[in-house]
Amino acid sequence: MIEKRHYQSKVRGDAARRTRELIRDAGAALFVDKGYVSATAKDIADAAGVAPRTVFTVFPGGKLEIFEAAFSHALEAESGDDSAPVRRDHSDPDDVRRLVAQIVEQSVGLLERAGPLMMTAVQSSGADADMRRLAAESSEQSFANATSIAEGLSEHGLLRNDISVDKASGVLAALVSPHVHQQLRSIGGWNVNDYREWLEFAIRTNLMY
Incomplete structure (x- = not known):
């Protein structure tokens, strides 16, 4: 009997996680397609195939909690080790x-x-206001990441002499930004390989020897 209850508990837990993922992913798609303000909890429920009350049972915080869950998942998924070790042999192109x-x-x-x-x-x-806060936090984190990379490049002599760490941070933050990504990938229709190659060229040309 204990094993049976354990099995039933696992099944319920798996079902609850799947429902949460369905709502989270449906919300993410609708937020991108319709905008955060226009997408409603009912829209998300319909897209996820659940009752509207289920949305608030799983996400008591409503749309904001769904957005934050979707954003956290996107940041974490398949990210692996995000640290980029700077190689020391910068004499080799x-x-x-x-x-x-x-x-x-x-x-x-x-x-x-x-x-x-x-x-x-x-x-x-x-x-x-919540989106304004999240946008500001995301921008600050992106700039912090760019600064970390610029400091690593400078430490190992990979920045051009006329490029300061501050300037390199700004250039990197601008190049590797969601605005440029959207402009080229979504609006310009570039495929991901073309975008990747352009970004590599832009970083080397603007910052490095």
């Missing part, structure tokens, strides 16, 4: 290219997963 490719691969992976939701927060920030 192939070595430098491998380093830039590593930085770009991590950045592109993040933007492909989370970029659309980042832009949803930006585009909804004028009408919603």
Whole structure:
């Protein structure tokens, strides 16, 4: 009997997780397609195939909690080790290219997963205080990441002499931004390989020897 109850508990737990994932993913898609303000809890329930009350049972915080869950999932999914070790042999052009490719691969992976939701927060920030807060926090974190990369490049002599760490941070934050990603990938229709190659070229051309 104990084993049976344990099995039933596991089944219920799996079903609850699946329901949560369905609502989270349906919300993420609707937020990107319709905007955070326009997407309603009923829209999310319909897209997820659940009753509206189920949405609030699983996510008592409503749309905001769903958005935050979707955003956290996008940031974490398949991210692996986001630290980009800076190689020390900057005299080898192939070595430098491998380093830039590593930085770009991590950045592109993040933007492909989370970029659309980042832009949803930006585009909804004028009408919603929570989105304004999330957009600001995301921007600050992106700049902090860019600064960390710029400091690593500078530490190992990979920045041009006329480029300060502050300037490199700003350039990196601009190049590897959800705005540029959206402009080229969604609006411009670039495929991900073209975008990745352009980003590698832009970083090397603007910042490095």
